[in-house]
Amino acid sequence: MxxxxxxxxxxxxxxxxxxxxxxxxxxxxxxxxxxxxxxxxxxxxxxxxxxxxxxxxxxxxxxxxxxxxxxxxxxxxxxxxxxxxxGALRGHLWPDVAASLRAWHARGLHLAIYSSGSEGAQRLLFRHSEAGDLEPLFEGFFDTRLGAKREAGSYARIAQAWAVAPSAILFLSDVAEELDAAREAGLATCQLVRAEDGTLASGRHPQAADFHAVNALLPA
Incomplete structure (x- = not known):
């Protein structure tokens, strides 16, 4: 689960x-x-x-x-x-993101970020987001110091850091090759296919048009 x-x-x-x-x-x-x-x-x-x-x-x-x-x-x-x-920068988030993150956190789901941007940059984007300070919702911010995003070992290390079975983690990304690596490590996956970004569905993973649609993959 x-x-x-x-x-x-x-x-x-x-x-x-x-x-x-x-x-x-x-x-x-x-x-x-x-x-x-x-x-x-x-x-x-x-x-x-x-x-x-x-x-x-x-x-x-x-x-x-x-x-x-x-x-x-x-x-x-x-x-x-x-x-x-x-004040020259404000962190952009799609309109569905903040509400979903807050709802998932309120349900007791554990949240973390894994991005090629540095941990510091990740924290800044969510701390200074257009939807307010969302940084406290997250338990971890992982970056390339942990490993490349297209390598299965990186996701295994995240599961170890979180002290949880890989199968308990759902990884959300628009990049199919990252999702491939996560699945190889045993994580559940979902490809975000946002029309505004021109993302192309790979057909290799469950997909969602936005974070609201991700709820179909979560426990009731």
Whole structure:
């Protein structure tokens, strides 16, 4: 029986356009000023120590390629933190998401996020969401430090961290290959097929048009 729900962000809780048209451009435009102001901060310096070669050029290259590398994601998270604090950014959620998350939490279901964005960036999006502060609804925020999203071992580690059988976890994502890996690890799966994002149904997993439709896969 499903007792835990693990959710992706981009294309699942949040429009792909928000990430690519708001978050990524904001981080790119603020990068040089942020490094000039905070490059010597211990947290930032530790991140930069993991960036090879010309720091700025490497970071720009990673941004252009949308590389899923931990130093970039960590740095973007710090830049977005500043943007959220300044009020320049607000976390986008599809209209069905906040109400569903609150209802699932009230039913006693355990909630967590697994995204390629850093844990810090995940927390910021939900803390500063358009629907208010949703961060307290979640028990965990998992990122690429745990492993790649298309590798079954990552999902096995999440089940271990949650101290629950993989079969008790329902993973929600728009990406079929991520769902394939989760299913290989023993998780239940559901593909979010949001028309607004142009998601194509894989046919390999149960699917839902929004979070309301996910309820059909949950215990009564």
């Amino acid at each position: 499903i007792t835990h729900i693990l959710s992706d962000i981009e294309g699942t809780t949040t429009a792909i356009a928000f990430v690519h048209r708001s978050l990524f451009p904001y981080a790119a435009s603020a990068l040089e000023d942020f490094l000039a102001q905070h490059g010597d901060d211990p947290e930032v310096a530790a991140i930069l120590a993991e960036v090879p070669g010309d720091k700025l050029a490497t970071l720009r290259g990673w941004m252009a390629a949308d590389a899923k590398v931990t130093p970039l994601k960590a740095l973007q998270g710090l830049i977005w933190q500043q943007g959220y604090a300044d």
